[in-house]
Amino acid sequence: MLEITGLRKQFPGGKVALDGVGFEVRPGELYGFVGANGAGKTTTMRIVMGVLLSDAGQVSWQGRPLDADTRKRIGYMPEERGLYQKMRVAEQIEYFGQLHGMSAAAARTATNDLLERLTLTERRNDAVEALSLGNQQRVQLAVALVHDPELLILDEPFSGLDPIAVEALSTVLQERARGGVPVLFSSHQLELVERLCDAVGIISAGRMVATGSVETLQAAAGRALKVVVRGAEPGWADGLPGELAVQGDRHVLVTSGGDDQEILRRAVKSGHVEHFGFERASLTEIFKEAVA
Numbered sequence: 001m002l003e004i005t006g007l008r009k010q011f012p013g014g015k016v017a018l019d020g021v022g023f024e025v026r027p028g029e030l031y032g033f034v035g036a037n038g039a040g041k042t043t044t045m046r047i048v049m050g051v052l053l054s055d056a057g058q059v060s061w062q063g064r065p066l067d068a069d070t071r072k073r074i075g076y077m078p079e080e081r082g083l084y085q086k087m088r089v090a091e092q093i094e095y096f097g098q099l100h101g102m103s104a105a106a107a108r109t110a111t112n113d114l115l116e117r118l119t120l121t122e123r124r125n126d127a128v129e130a131l132s133l134g135n136q137q138r139v140q141l142a143v144a145l146v147h148d149p150e151l152l153i154l155d156e157p158f159s160g161l162d163p164i165a166v167e168a169l170s171t172v173l174q175e176r177a178r179g180g181v182p183v184l185f186s187s188h189q190l191e192l193v194e195r196l197c198d199a200v201g202i203i204s205a206g207r208m209v210a211t212g213s214v215e216t217l218q219a220a221a222g223r224a225l226k227v228v229v230r231g232a233e234p235g236w237a238d239g240l241p242g243e244l245a246v247q248g249d250r251h252v253l254v255t256s257g258g259d260d261q262e263i264l265r266r267a268v269k270s271g272h273v274e275h276f277g278f279e280r281a282s283l284t285e286i287f288k289e290a291v292a
């Protein structure tokens with residue numbers, strides 16, 4: 001298990017980027033790390049990787065502080081992508097595999113498999129600089145995955161990928177997680193995180209404001225009432241709690257408060273009620289609430 005406790009980081013100049021960040025990523029868990037721009041995700045991951053020193057707090061793996069040797073067995077995709085631009089794709093992935101201690105033959109086999117999985121086989125002999133940004137991103141991912149890491153830490157691995165590549169990467173990460181690897185990744189794609197992750201951590205201004213499974217966070221957020229009324233009279237929802245959206249001749253009211261029976265009576269009186277039901281909060285709604 002990866003355990004992060006009480007991380008604090010103040011940058012020269014005074015900015016407190018992390019103010020007591022802590023969470024755990026268990027074996028076999030896909031953990032989505034989400035937060036607004038500047039919330040502290042990259043800083044946290046850099047500290048885990050030893051690229052940056054924290055002022056306080058601890059990072060431990062399997063109950064012991066993470067050391068340089070263990071970090072070699074981590075697959076890391078940094079925010080600042082680092083590839084050799086002139087080197088060919090397959091050669092580069094193999095090279096990084098060997099840097100992590102793989103034999104040439106093992107690195108070649110793993111590279112071929114990843115090229116296939118990330119649909120890069122046709123580009124295997126191209127120099128990295130000749131690839132589109134999305135394809136460079138796939139190479140960067142292959143580099144993080146090639147040595148069959150014990151733990152994966154990926155800073156925005158899905159950004160810039162097309163939908164096919166998003167699916168391919170999702171499958172690869174799910175397989176690694178099912179094999180027992182804890183996978184920590186940051187993302188701004190909340191629908192993807194909600195669909196993919198076993199657990200989610202929300203960071204805001206250097207502090208964790210929510211962490212747990214999507215189901216737990218949804219249960220804590222409570223359910224929202226959604227009412228759709230066709231042909232409703234203007235002003236029918238005046239004074240009712242929640243947000244009203246008008247889509248053509250449909251009025252959609254979403255609320256997590258108020259007297260549901262009173263809302264139903266008002267809706268029936270004002271028009272044709274097409275939908276009346278309780279819905280679970282989406283991760284986007286939970287996120288907005290948590291960082292508000």
Ligand SMILES: Nc1ncnc2c1ncn2[C@@H]1O[C@H](COP(=O)(O)OP(=O)(O)OP(=O)(O)O)[C@@H](O)[C@H]1O
Pocket residue numbers: 011012013015016017035036037038039040041042043044
């Ligand atoms: N080297 C640095 N010197 C000073 N401030 C920094 C430095 N690196 C990061 N910061 C600040 O620390 C805060 C956290 O930054 P960080 O990059 O961790 O955020 P993030 O959650 O990864 O954001 P994004 O989603 O935009 O990538 C920000 O206010 C940022 O400006």
